[in-house]
Amino acid sequence: MRRSPGATDLPPSISDLPALSDLVPPDVWAADLVAASEGLFERDVRVLRDSDGGGLVVVGHAAMRALAQHAEVGATPVEFLTGRSGERVRRATGAEPGGAGAFDAFLRNQVFTMNPPLHAGVRRVVGRHLVPRAVMGAAGRAERVIAEVLAEVVAAGGPVDLARDVAGPYVTRFWTGQLGIPVGTAARVQHLMHEMNRMFLFAPTVDDRARMLAATAEYMDLVGRTVARAWEHGDNALLADLARGLDGVDLPGGPAELGAFVAANFFDGFHTVGVALANAVHHLYADPADVERVRRDPSLVPAAFTEGVRLSAPLMLTTRMAHADVEHAGLRIPAGTPITMVWIAGNRDPEVHDDPGRYRLDRAPRLGTAFGGGARICPGRNAARMLGEVALRALTAATVEVHVATTDTGWVPGSGIRRRAAIPVVVRQVAAA
Template sequence: MSSTQLTSVADLPAVEDFITFDDFSRDFVEAARELRGREGTDFLRGPMNSLVVLRNKDARTLAANPALGNVPADIVLWMATEADLGSGPVTKPDPEQTEGYGRFLQNQVFTTNPPLHQPYRNLLVRQLMPRNILRFAPAAARLAQELVEECAGRDRTDFSREFAGRFVTRFWAEQLGLSSNQAAHVQHLMEEMSLTFLLTRTPEQSQRLFSAATIYMDVVGEAVQKAWSDGGNALLDDMAAELATIDMEGKPQDIGSLVASNFFDGFHTIGVAIENVVFRMLSDETAPEQVRADPALVTNAFYEGTRLDSPLMLSQRLTLQDVEYNGVLVPAGTPVVMMWASANRDPEVFDDPDSYRLTRPIQHGATFGGGAHLCPGRNVARMLTETAVTALTAPDVDIALAGDDHAWAAHTMMRQLTALPVTIRRVNR
């Protein structure tokens, strides 16, 4: 097909031709369901002439396309501090306020492009491969059991903060050389840094985000640097040694910056995944007992829970060159928004896609991206989630939802509940 026959992104129907930006951003799962029900919505034009992709096959294909790179840190910072994303003008903060947030973005593998991206990504992937994360499994199991014991018998447990958040921060603190007090501090900082996922923020929220990012980069970076200097931490030793072999502009200056920037998802997003998987399992009256009776279903619980409620509901790439795909010309420099909230519920791929089926055949959805951008932490996310679910469905443990008011946070890229109260008890069966 010649370029003269292609439809440009600028000529595609706009998202706001079908739904207001406010409704679109309030709940991406509901918005995607509505958009998929309309004709001509496979590809849409979004804010800043972005390409919005809804269908599973398209999201998976484009996610693996090497011509789609990451959005560079300076553009992400501009979007966070200056871009008008739909709610009115944004006041540009003082550069000193955003210095820490800028460091956080600059050192992430998720903001790098060739030639640095692949060797930098490989550094993380090698440490988090299935055979390597086996060394972490005993610590994860022990921490999950400790948290069950801490929560058992309480009238009510805030699962997000008192189990999932504590579990992941304590786990990574042990692996990376942080103290228990530093782990608790990081968990608090994660709540503030989650503001980065809001589509619109007040000036006060932005200030909280930028302040938390600065403190986080200092606390984690300095603790990791000290743990590495003290010696005896194989994970840090391996990453620091490989970092030293990368001779390219833009790489992190030290192991502390590398870990702080790239393990944010470990401290934060994996906790959201655990919360979502457990919520979906508890929302089905039969699922906890099924998992308890057949521990092999723990894996199904992870995939089905993250399919329905992927922690990150969308991700954005940037075309590094002109791309032609399915009759659409996507010029170089175009943002491409892949809607996992839609792709993972695509009826062309998943039968009765909005239902929770613990015994659904496992289909690796688009939750973790693909190709050169396949999430480096996907294996450890699964291991930690399955470890938590295993502990919570042990024969002598009972966990249940407390109340029925479970609302999803609005106007955010994260699929996260505003609260998840549960009861956890030791029982004799």
């Protein structure tokens, strides 16, 4: 049995852990993971039993990091994810969900669902393009795209939704441009990703599932085809290198073709980064004094982004799985146990972060969990950071004024994605002081 480092302060068996449903009613958990996790911290509970299926739920930062780094705690198989997706429909509606269709193909091409020996090889294919030096090489393009998007919303004049009209088009146009996808396709891709977001609902209806599957099928086809066409054209170095890399990964179960591989793995770059940026802007603009500090001192932009995604990472939780018997802090975790990592809770654990619910630009960088952790840490985190910081610099520039109409729209409940229902803003061009 492999042990992860840490104090032996947990009971020996999962059945001896407190059950999540005994401490937090399921509807409360689904409605607000942040508030529910804060309630668990107040009771000094950080590792729980998922009363529904015998798995673990981890909200504590130290346990989360230790388990994420454990060599035997890996990705959940695609069958587990598609099965759970169907089960959620069954529970919420009593209806039979039908086949997983394109959702299955989407998941099978994602590096997040792969385990060794496939994981490292496929991850390397994407990861070498997402190291800091590589992503900073694309910062100039990001600056041009955000300037273009801001010019459009300034020209529009009236209130726009920050996520839908600024952050979404910005990250989608950036990545579609990088991947050789025609400009005219970006808006459709953005719409499809919005529909695909239904995959994160905790209690989807039959209609939610049908729309998610339809959007996933169209997305995989549209992005897959346009990427394949751009690659065949022969003038996109990124696609050529990704294709070469995939050729080198000659293992069963790996991605079969470049288009599907790009579509599945860059979904997070397209969509999740836009949500991260919107959340970071929401938190920064909650206090005009913080905005003014960043406007006066742009060196605070990285802190503004980091603090925003610490409080509101877009992907709040993911499930991993023990692939062998594992021991953590005295707790025996049998092979096959699903482990739900509530990443957003790890970033608010008072054992690690002082006054964790407060937005502080002067917070010392600590071990964040906004992008997960361990060998499966989000490979796109450097790109997300670059895109977020470029946009925040543009939004807080002396020549731009952003007025947030209301911060009272609330977080969307019942989803694993943390996003505001709307962030209405008016963006104006002003003369530099």
